[in-house]
Amino acid sequence: MSRTFDVQIESAAPLELPSQDATHRARRAVLDSIAYPSRPMSRKRGVVVGALAGLCAAVAITLPAVALGTHWWRSTTNFKHATPAPSVVRKQFGELYGSAQAPPGMDPRVLPLATRKAGAFDVNGSQNVLWVAPTSTDGYCWVFTALGGGCHANREILDRGSAQGGLRPWLVDVSTRVTRHGNEPARVTSLSGVVSDARAVSLTVSYANGQTTSVPFVWVTAPIEAGFFALGIPESHQLPVSRPTHLSLYDSQGALLAETSDLPSPSAFG
Amino acid sequence: MAKSECTDEELVRGVLAGSRDAASHLFERHWEQAWRVAYSITGMRATADDIAQESLVQAFASLASFEGKSLFSTWLRRIIINRSLNVLRSPLFLPLEMPCHEDQSSTSDTYRSDEATRMVEAVRELPFDRRVVVVLRHWIGLSPAEIAELVDVPEGTVNSRLARGVEQLRLELEVSA
Numbered sequence: 001m002s003r004t005f006d007v008q009i010e011s012a013a014p015l016e017l018p019s020q021d022a023t024h025r026a027r028r029a030v031l032d033s034i035a036y037p038s039r040p041m042s043r044k045r046g047v048v049v050g051a052l053a054g055l056c057a058a059v060a061i062t063l064p065a066v067a068l069g070t071h072w073w074r075s076t077t078n079f080k081h082a083t084p085a086p087s088v089v090r091k092q093f094g095e096l097y098g099s100a101q102a103p104p105g106m107d108p109r110v111l112p113l114a115t116r117k118a119g120a121f122d123v124n125g126s127q128n129v130l131w132v133a134p135t136s137t138d139g140y141c142w143v144f145t146a147l148g149g150g151c152h153a154n155r156e157i158l159d160r161g162s163a164q165g166g167l168r169p170w171l172v173d174v175s176t177r178v179t180r181h182g183n184e185p186a187r188v189t190s191l192s193g194v195v196s197d198a199r200a201v202s203l204t205v206s207y208a209n210g211q212t213t214s215v216p217f218v219w220v221t222a223p224i225e226a227g228f229f230a231l232g233i234p235e236s237h238q239l240p241v242s243r244p245t246h247l248s249l250y251d252s253q254g255a256l257l258a259e260t261s262d263l264p265s266p267s268a269f270g
Numbered sequence: 271m272a273k274s275e276c277t278d279e280e281l282v283r284g285v286l287a288g289s290r291d292a293a294s295h296l297f298e299r300h301w302e303q304a305w306r307v308a309y310s311i312t313g314m315r316a317t318a319d320d321i322a323q324e325s326l327v328q329a330f331a332s333l334a335s336f337e338g339k340s341l342f343s344t345w346l347r348r349i350i351i352n353r354s355l356n357v358l359r360s361p362l363f364l365p366l367e368m369p370c371h372e373d374q375s376s377t378s379d380t381y382r383s384d385e386a387t388r389m390v391e392a393v394r395e396l397p398f399d400r401r402v403v404v405v406l407r408h409w410i411g412l413s414p415a416e417i418a419e420l421v422d423v424p425e426g427t428v429n430s431r432l433a434r435g436v437e438q439l440r441l442e443l444e445v446s447a
Contacts, residue, residue, distance in 0.1 A: 005436065005439075005440055006408065006436070008385070008389060009389060009393070009404065009408040009409075009436070009439065010408045010409070011386060012385075012386040012387075012389035012390050012393070012409075013310065013408070013409040014306065014309055014310050014313075014390065014409070016306070016309055016315070017302060017305070017306075018301070018302060018305040018309075018315075018318070018319065018322065019315070019319075022305070022315075022319040022322075022323070023301060023305075025319075025323065026297075026301060026305075026319070026322060026323035026326060027294070027297055027298075027301070029323050029326075029327050030293065030297050030323075030326050030327055030330050031290060031293055031294060031297070033327045033330055033331055087320055088316065088317055088320045088357070091316050091320070092316060095316070
């Protein structure tokens with residue numbers, strides 16, 4: 001490899017500097033850690049904290065398992081016992097959904113410090129972590145690591161009545177991801193979104209060729225009170241002829257609670 | 271002697287003796303470089319803020335274990351690189367922040383040529399394994415042996431990833447030129 005090209009790479013090294021705000025925060029954190037060094041935990045306190053941590057872990061693991069035993073398609077995450085998001089995620093959540101980003105009158109009033117990990121979904125071979133945070137107006141915001149997310153700033157969505165033949169499509173809020181390589185036709189590669197009816201225990205996706213499959217979703221307890229799903233679409237269902245057409249939500253008796261309108265065909269994306 | 275003339279090792283001894291002044295000087299001397307290492311690896315400002323801050327807190331908290339076998343700056347850089355790689359590999363890491371090469375809102379007023387801008391974009395788009403070795407080698411200046419130890423692969427693997435990464439960069443820049 002030519003020496004000139006190596007020099008070209010080296011000369012492109014980032015020249016950015018940290019912001020004054022970041023510098024100020026870091027200086028304070030470092031100096032405070034010197035001024036007030038943490039004390040080693042006493043043996044007795046350590047045992048109690050360890051036992052509590054073990055109990056919490058057991059609760060966090062057991063709840064989904066019990067729920068899975070009852071309805072294998074719906075698992076439950078107890079929000080209050082879910083893993084708090086690390087600071088970098090909380091900060092990014094705030095930046096994504098915070099007041100500064102919202103158009104006038106549309107601030108979801110998210111509470112980023114309360115962001116928690118609510119689940120993880122395998123989508124086309126890669127793991128997507130689901131992060132959720134409540135809003136100060138009884139709603140919530142969510143993000144799937146690589147699929148994006150959104151906010152339901154309040155519960156108005158539940159009060160829309162039973163228009164559109166009783167199908168209440170707004171109770172299944174779905175985003176479609178479409179990809180296209182070169183001149184190949186566009187393909188729908190994943191579906192992700194939210195279900196907003198607490199009675200829901202089963203979600204299915206129907207395809208244009210008449211097939212139907214179950215979509216696992218995780219119900220997140222109060223204050224979120226919503227279900228989340230992220231589904232990788234198998235190659236055999238990515239093209240228009242066999243594409244996903246709609247999602248249907250059912251209660252434990254098998255009664256239809258909600259059904260989406262027709263999902264857009266990948267060809268609509270060009 | 272003014273603190274600015276002290277060596278890092280003298281400042282470390284000062285910090286261990288409880289001097290806030292020495293800690294402040296040590297911080298000022300290394301903060302920008304620490305941040306830049308984290309930023310070079312992650313390409314994200316907020317992530318670099320967190321990593322650099324947490325690494326410095328960790329380093330200062332464990333100064334007593336710093337044996338002076340290497341330079342303080344080398345020891346600190348190692349902490350930052352390890353933390354940066356751990357963050358990027360973590361399933362909890364949420365890359366909501368878009369990697370940026372030309373952050374218009376940053377405090378930097380440096381001018382970058384189109385060529386350098388394209389190079390940074392191309393480096394950011396390399397697959398993770400190649401990007402890490404290219405950044406550590408060419409932007410941070412580590413030797414292949416040092417990189418091998420940090421990323422826990424044989425030196426030969428580092429060299430082949432480096433060669434493939436650089437070749438990919440060369441091809442992509444030829445295409446985009």
